Amino acid sequence: MPQLRQNIITGEWVVIAPERAKRPTDYITADTVKTQSKTECNFCVGKSVYKTRIKKYDTKNIYVVPNKYPVFIEDGKEEPVKSYKVEKDFYRGRPSTGGHDIVVVNDHDTDLPHFSKQIWVDMLETFKKRYQYFDKEKNVVYTIPIYNHGREAGASIEHPHAQIFASNIVPNNITTEIHHTEKYFEHNGSCAFCDLIEHEKDFKKRIVFENKDFVAFTFYSARYPFEIWILPKEHGSRFENEPNAKLETLAESLMDIFSRLAKTLNDPPLNFFIHTLPNTITETDYFHWHLEIAPRITGYGGYEMGSGTIIDVFSPEKAAEFLKNNH
Structure with a gap:
């Protein structure tokens, strides 16, 4: 079973999940990521993965299945969020519980830069429904949907799909965002995200x-390089509270941005993810949900890894100009 372990020096949490290293050849290798056919793909409609889907989330373009190799496991217990001490009470750990979905696009032959508006709408509405489901689960305090596009960004299966992680901890980055935006609000009396917009x-x-x-x-x-944030103009702390009409205009935003990135940067590997409030916090004046896009054009060197301070070799201003002028 995966286990959460806490860094005694920084307080950060990591998940130790060795089971995920045992994934079978269905989870394709670097050499075959671009060549897997429909006949070989277990994610295509009617194949083995599709048969395990949670049927009530079916749409014209999307289906949802539990991840066969989950990072966070649904165990049905009501209070698995408590940590415990291990190794003579020196370290702290806790069960890695919650949930882990795969959100699969039906069409094997499409990919992220070419998703139709309706695929995006179906995916976003599915995210919203799963958020609302996990919000009610006692063993979940945070839910985050992510998409890995390209092998260098962590995609191990050619068939287009997103993932949803529902965890019994608030992730490190979210804890930092909440802390700083709360302090900003206390000092300035306004939402940092609204001021940013x-x-x-x-x-x-x-x-x-x-x-x-x-x-x-x-x-x-x-x-x-080329990191992009998408924010709703109207303040809101929770993605799952957005009306479906706004998911339509968010879909338009995503179609435009991913098309630009693909055309100007030769379809780069990238990740996107949504940050919202933890389940344990109600709507606030200081936090604003948002979507982040992280192209994986360059890797981190020793300085970045050792210091935690990032060197971006392409200025955001030049990146925006490049995307606008070459689309």
């Missing part, structure tokens, strides 16, 4: 896309 709209140079509900821009202190 207003500043970027005034500054203009980093904005890549905007519609009536969302704004997308390269991030001022980017950790990766």
Whole structure:
């Protein structure tokens, strides 16, 4: 069973999940990631993975299955969030419980930059429904949907799919975001994300896309070249509380951004993920849900790994200009 372990020096949590290293050849290797056919793919409609789907989440374009090799395991207990001491009470750990979904796009032959608007809408509405399900689970405190596009970004299966991780901890990055935005609100009396939107709209140079509900821009202190954040213009702390009408305009934003990235950067490997509030916190004035896109164009060297300080070799301003001028 996967186990959560806490770093005694930094307080950060990691998941130790050796079972995931035992995934069979269905989880394709670097050499075959671009060549797996429909006849070989267990994720295609009607095949073995499809038969394990949670049917009530079926849409025209999407189905949901439990991950066969989960990082967070649903165990039915009511209070697995408590940590315990191990190794003569020196370290702290806890069971890695919660849930782990695969959100599969039916069409084997499409990929992220070419998703139709309806595929995006179906995927986002599925995220919303699974958020709402996990919000009610006693062994879940945080839910995060992610998408890995390309082998270098962690994709091990050619068939297009997202994942949803529901955990019994608040992830390290979310804890940091909440801490700093709460402090910002205490000092300034306003939401840091709302202020960020207003500043970027005034500054203009980093904005890549905007519609009536969302704004997308390269991030001022980017950790990766061409890192893009998408934020709703109207304040809201929880993605799962957004009306479906806004998911339509978010779908338009995602279609535009991923098309730009594919055309201008030759379809780079990337990840995207959504940050929202933990289940244990109600709507707040200081936190604003958002979607982050992280192209994986360059790797981290020794300085980044050793210091935790990132060197971005391409300025966000130049990145935005490049995306706007070459689309």
